[in-house]
Amino acid sequence: xxxxxxxxxxxxxxxxxxxxxxxxxxxxxxxxxxxxxxxxxxxxxxxxxxxxxxxxxxxxxxxxxxxxxxxxxxxxxxxxxxxxxxxxxxxxxxxxxxxxxxxxxxxxxxxxxxxxxxxxxxxxxxxxxxxxxxxxxxxxxxxxxxxxxxxxxxxxxxxxxxxxxxxxx
Amino acid sequence: xxxxxxxxxxxxxxxxxxxxxxxxxxxxxxxxxxxxxxxxxxxxxxxxxxxxxxxxxxxxxxxxxxxxxxxxxxxxxxxxxxxxxxxxxxxxxxxxxxxxxxxxxxxxxxxxxxxxxxxxxxxxxxxxxxxxxxxxxxxxxxxxxxxxxxxxxxxxxxxxxxxxxxxxx
Numbered sequence: 001x002x003x004x005x006x007x008x009x010x011x012x013x014x015x016x017x018x019x020x021x022x023x024x025x026x027x028x029x030x031x032x033x034x035x036x037x038x039x040x041x042x043x044x045x046x047x048x049x050x051x052x053x054x055x056x057x058x059x060x061x062x063x064x065x066x067x068x069x070x071x072x073x074x075x076x077x078x079x080x081x082x083x084x085x086x087x088x089x090x091x092x093x094x095x096x097x098x099x100x101x102x103x104x105x106x107x108x109x110x111x112x113x114x115x116x117x118x119x120x121x122x123x124x125x126x127x128x129x130x131x132x133x134x135x136x137x138x139x140x141x142x143x144x145x146x147x148x149x150x151x152x153x154x155x156x157x158x159x160x161x162x163x164x165x166x167x168x169x
Numbered sequence: 170x171x172x173x174x175x176x177x178x179x180x181x182x183x184x185x186x187x188x189x190x191x192x193x194x195x196x197x198x199x200x201x202x203x204x205x206x207x208x209x210x211x212x213x214x215x216x217x218x219x220x221x222x223x224x225x226x227x228x229x230x231x232x233x234x235x236x237x238x239x240x241x242x243x244x245x246x247x248x249x250x251x252x253x254x255x256x257x258x259x260x261x262x263x264x265x266x267x268x269x270x271x272x273x274x275x276x277x278x279x280x281x282x283x284x285x286x287x288x289x290x291x292x293x294x295x296x297x298x299x300x301x302x303x304x305x306x307x308x309x310x311x312x313x314x315x316x317x318x319x320x321x322x323x324x325x326x327x328x329x330x331x332x333x334x335x336x337x338x
Contacts, residue, residue, distance in 0.1 A: 009175050013182025014272060020183070020225060021190035021218075049190075052312070053274040056189060103183060104222040143221070 012100045015060055020102045023047040025113035027138035037131050041138055043117050044084050045093045051077030066092045089117050109141045184229055185269045192216040194275075194282035196307035206300050210307055212286050213253050214262045220246030233261045258286050278310045 024046050032040040045067070049057045057069050057079055067083035083093050094114045102110055116134050124130035193215050201209040214236075218226045226238050230250050235257035241247035252262050263283045271279055285303050293299035 006175070006178050009178040010182035010185075010269065013179035014186035014189070015182075016179075017183035017186025017188070018190050019186070021187050049273070056273045059272060100179065103228060104218070104225045106222060 011059075011063070012096070015063060016097065016100045016102055018056055018060070019047055019097070020104050020106055022049065023106075024142070025106075025110050026142055027113065027116050027134075029135065029138065036126070037128060039131075039135075041116065041120065041125055041131070041134055042084065043086070043089060043113060043120065044082060045089060045113075046083070047081045048072055049079050049081070051079050054079050057081040064088075064092045064096060086117060086121060090121055094118075112137050112141050180228075180232070181265075181269045184232060185266065185271055187225055187229070188216055188266070189271045189273050189275055191218065192275075193311070194279050195311055196282065196285050196303075198304065198307065205295070206297060208300075208304075210285065210289065210294055210300070210303055211253065212255070212258055212282060212289065213251060214258060214282075215252070216250045217241055218248050218250075220248050223248050226250040233257075233265060235261045255286060255290060259290055263287075281306050281310050 025043075026046075027041050027043045029039050030042050031038065047057055047060055051071075054069070061067055061069060061081050064083070066085065066088035067081055069079055069081050072078035072080040083089055094117060097110055098114070101107060116137055119125065119130065119134055125134050194212075195215075196210050196212045198208050199211050200207065216226055216229055220240075223238070226248050230236055230238060233252070235254065236250055236252035238248055238250050241249045252258055263286060266279055267283070270276060285306055288294065288299065288303055294303050
């Protein structure tokens with residue numbers, strides 16, 4: 001190890017620590033009529049930061065070499081760094097946090113996220129069975145979001161009853 | 170550098186990153202009739218964490234070897250790691266973040282904090298001039314807190330007009 005490696009290890013650790021506090025790995029469910037089940041799964045990695053101190057999101061974008069920074073909302077000055085592009089999620093984001101792991105239980109969400117993205121890269125979400133399986137996993141992330149879960153399960157089942165259940169088991 | 174050093178660098182980086190997001194260096198002003206100016210400065214380092222994932226605050230307390238963890242409030246499950254003991258702030262907290270710096274502009278607050286704690290260890294706050302100087306610096310931290318600033322300035326001036334102004338310049 002050289003001094004430069006040492007600095008790099010510390011910087012990578014810094015990014016993991018910052019992301020463990022302010023980052024989020026999520027998979028949202030969105031309507032999309034062009035998809036077979038009428039919905040799509042949208043994996044997203046994001047990290048927020050107060051607009052007064054944008055340095056960290058810029059540093060993370062620079063290190064990961066992907067994604068974009070945008071205002072979080074019109075109401076405040078917060079910025080958010082976002083990666084949605086699937087290949088960038090896999091090659092950059094997931095690769096990074098497998099090498100430099102999160103240390104809180106947010107790591108469980110990251111592992112589910114990585115599993116879902118890998119399955120999607122292989123096209124598993126395009127089969128009904130695969131979509132159902134990934135939907136279940138997505139809904140179990142980030143504390144489960146109980147109300148959202150019920151809502152989406154019912155909506156998907158209502159819109160595509162035979163399709164969704166035909167695809168399971 | 171060995172593999173263990175490497176892991177340690179990464180862990181220390183992680184702590185700096187987490188603290189840059191979720192930590193705070195502050196100096197509050199509290200009434201204290203036993204102090205000459207009627208108020209005291211209370212430097213505090215704290216780091217918050219959702220109670221569902223207490224691992225990180227425990228890890229930080231373990232690494233810094235000082236402070237305590239308590240519920241943040243009765244209303245939620247958040248925990249907070251707190252260091253107020255002046256010698257621990259100096260020997261452990263300040264020493265750590267001087268070696269492994271914050272990378273956002275929160276670093277400016279940390280530097281003011283370190284300066285105030287060092288001055289207090291030397292007893293500068295016990296003179297009226299010293300107290301006035303450190304109060305100014307404390308009030309300029311964490312975005313200035315405009316309302317709080319006016320309030321405290323007026324309060325201190327009101328209670329000890331000649332003392333406070335006599336101590337300046």
